Amino acid sequence: MNTTSRREFLITGASALALSGAIFKSVQGWLGDFQQYTGRELHRPLDGSLTPSASAQIDPVAHALNRWTFGPGPGDYARVAAMGADAFLEEQFAPEKIDDGLCDRAIARFSECWWEPLGEAYEEDAEYLPPVLRRVAILRPVYSRRQLFEVMCEFWSDHFNIDPGKGDCRYTKIADDRDVIRAHALGNFREMVRASALSPAMLWYLDGRANVKRTPSEKPNENYARELMELHTLGVHGGYTQHDVMEVARCLTGWTILAKKDDGFSGKLLSPLKDRAKVVFRKDAHDNAAKQVLGQSIPAGLGEGDLDRVIEIVASHPSTARFIATKLCVRFISDEPPPAAIDAVALAFADSKGDIKATLRTLFARPEFHSSTGMKFKRPFHFVVSALRATNAETDADRGLFSYLEKMGQVPFRYPTPDGYPARAQHWHATLLWRWKFALALANNRIKGTHIARKEIIAQLGGDHALAATLLNRQPNTEESDALGKPGDNLALLLASPTFQRC
Template identity: 35%
Template sequence: MFAPSGFNDFLGSFCRDGFRMVLRKAIAVQLLVTSGVITSSPMRKLAISIVLVAGMAAFSAETEFSQPLNFTQPLNKDQEILHALNRLTFGPRPGDVEAVRKMGLKKWIDLQLHPERIAENPELAERLQPLDSLHMSAAEIATNYPPPQVLLAMTRGLLPFPADPEARQRAQLQIQRLRAKQEAKGDDQAKANGQGKGGDPLQQVMRQQVLATTDPVERRKLVADRAPQQALAYDLNEAKLYRAIYSNRQLEEQMADFWFNHFNVYIDKGADRILTSTYERDAIRPHVFGKFRDLLGATAESPAMLFYLDNWQSVSPDRAPERRFAKQKGKQARGLNENYARELMELHTLGVDGGYTQKDIIEVARCFTGWTINQPNLGGAFIYNDRVHDKGEKIVLGVKIPAGGGRDDAEKVLDILARHPSTARFISMELAKKFVADDPPPALIDRMAKTFHDTDGDIRAVMAAMLDSKEFFSEGAFRAKVKTPLELIVSAVRAADAQVDFAIPLATQIAQLGEPLYRKIEPTGYSSANAEWVNSAALLTRMNFALALTANRVPGSKVDANRFENNPSAVARQVLFHDPTQQTLDSIEKALVQREPTPALVAGLVLGSPDFQRR
């Protein structure tokens, strides 16, 4: 169950574990083959023969999802505009198609690649304004939205209570609550753990309805007083959705989503509860169109990533344990932790087949020893601790890193990785999978990778190369992608021109579709592949959401039913921005024969139709 809806989640975890942190661990999962890796024809033949063998077990015929995708056949002008809007934005809003046509597609794309030249939507600023944690430092967040460790330090007089009277009151309230909880210990433990599916859905809906009808400032106070950490997750979720729905800098928002997902962290892992807000703001967002090396470096030394992939605890196996630490823990287990080193190469840069070995992982981990955090639970910053750094010589991917390099060892590793040809290919591939097709054509990847290489990893240039290609505007790419849950929900809201004043119910829907925002446990992030999102449970949830949205049954979102026209095909065009398929139109018209058709219901049916599931 999606945690923003469960106020009790955080308190529950606390109750079980007392003041000890609840560490939930990151695992690398994705159910779909990344593939795109085996290119030799013998391997292909082998793959095909495996499929044939498997196919003999059943009578059913296997069908290619999309017969050899045609990446050379161009689109007509109208298709090009629709395609660009579907891919580079979170779905067209009424008026967008006309606006792009008027401006000219090329110019519009160029503007989207330079978001600083686009005037921002005042409706967005208005909605972001009350979300105050977005503007704080991590240390301020720790003080104003205190996690248990900070509360404990406050009660012991080790930390001052917040100066702001409201925040101080909140902290004191939390302390009382936690004491009461501690006394009433022994609750159902499973309930306390974050994996629980508990929580009465009806209660959740009622709570969301109450919150949706409350003034935004009051609403934040309500949430923050009950569960301060929850308010942080709420702020992040709301901000992400308001930006996706309202920002005029749509491609920048798509890129921010892409890069956060690429360099995923999990908000519910210990100190990442208070470190994720600044991570997205300071490490990801400034670099979404910048140099890859800068983005990589910003994530590598972000407290959120150092905590999430455990590097902050990794120390040279040769170093004697620090006396102070050893005394504290009463144990002296210290040494390398390979977690970050592995995911850095597998997921952030080279790709799993990018040509590194287990030995390289250990060498990279050695280089990163000493990259740690000063008091993560208090929102502390990155520090380099030379005492625990492995001082010896290392060899990473065949490159010698001489002994005594100190903090720069890791910088050298990042240089090597950011400029490695495997990285150029892997990043190009990931971008093309997200923006072009699940199996993008190799020629396009070659060109993007060359641009990456020639521009020293200039992300804007790589995107421009992709958007300038015939492959991007081809039959093979057109409507080739099934919308992810985030894309589906936001595009429906935009298409219906809904006014959203409380986005958490939308976030809950996205979570129920399998993509809880900021809550991907595994460092892989979410896949954008079609097979990941098409299944029975998800299809039903998509249909139910579409009907609920246009019937104004989603708290916090309001659709003006009067804006829809009076005949089904016109309504369909209003939300699809093109003609519906005959099958969808027939189904709706047939259904409406015996019933009282309302335009809003028709709009809901179209938003839940197969036509709306692709972008």
């Protein structure tokens, strides 16, 4: 059995990279190519205090940065310590007021894809949009100052997961990201569920567009109805039955999207390009009879109003409050959050009628949150983004970076089933070897399209000890300080360390 330690791996890898360095461009030449490719430098300016935490333990400021962001960059600790964690949270709760110019520049070349009319997306190459979606999903959390917003966008993207590889989702998922996830990430849960139910991408992904009842003998398609309750609202143990699934499916019949060809109704060319994927309600395909969902009666004759009645019932159900509270506590506290925390967060969710900010305020005020330092194991995406932020990296978020996320198993928007990427650590423990390889490659600028100014940033921070304090969010302990004095790649060793793997 191979028992190579992390340090042995990094020392050996660093030596191999040094020997093969001749086959790579110089950093200066590579950086010139990168700037020509992007049109600008994309590192964050280090123009404030870079003083790291002086504490021997993760203090409240560092803990807040670890959980409310994708990881602090150089200078973030000093800024938040000066303003206070509470003030930082209020800043993050108003993302629209935060100047995000660097992030805007990072995604500028892709912006047209986000704001073009949905029908025009069909003019794009079918293989072009999904990679753009994934690249922007990396660039935003790396460069954005609206960190809590980006954290919640990732959270809800998993919650309402859509695989762009299915049918027209490759054309419509960008609009879903814009109009469902990002429009409601810090808003109201009920409104987000409704937006998702009528999202062209979701109608494609979970077959809602094919949910029709035109004759007494026709059975509705129940795919979306089941996932609406199992994954989006009540949870798998939320108390619904197969009868409830079928009743919800009946309520949602008739909602479809215009298509270029046969939409299942007329068999004719239906819409010009500008109307492609427009959501419409077909009265002739809707079951307008009375229904009963989760013990509540829905009268006959509501037509498209059945949708709002269903959303109201499932979004306000006590099981939904507990299901969402549990997922949020897993994300921000621990893989097995204390019941008292879940109870308090569920109550806040219910009392606020699904207000996401109010729910998060309660969660972040809980003693269980404040005492959970270092208890969360970063998922691969979180780990990679936090490493890029910690080293003030420039990246084009293209294939060079994708290849590592692929090997770790978490490329954005590539999970094939509607439950989204797993949240708990046990699913990701097998990714450690590729994390070490990524740390070594990043530290030595061996990832195509990604660059760190290693010597400059260490000099600005004040040496390896200050580098360690910045990456660990605390002062290095005796064992870590001793390790920094031994042969090997200190930056790679810190990025691969158990402390950096956790938040």
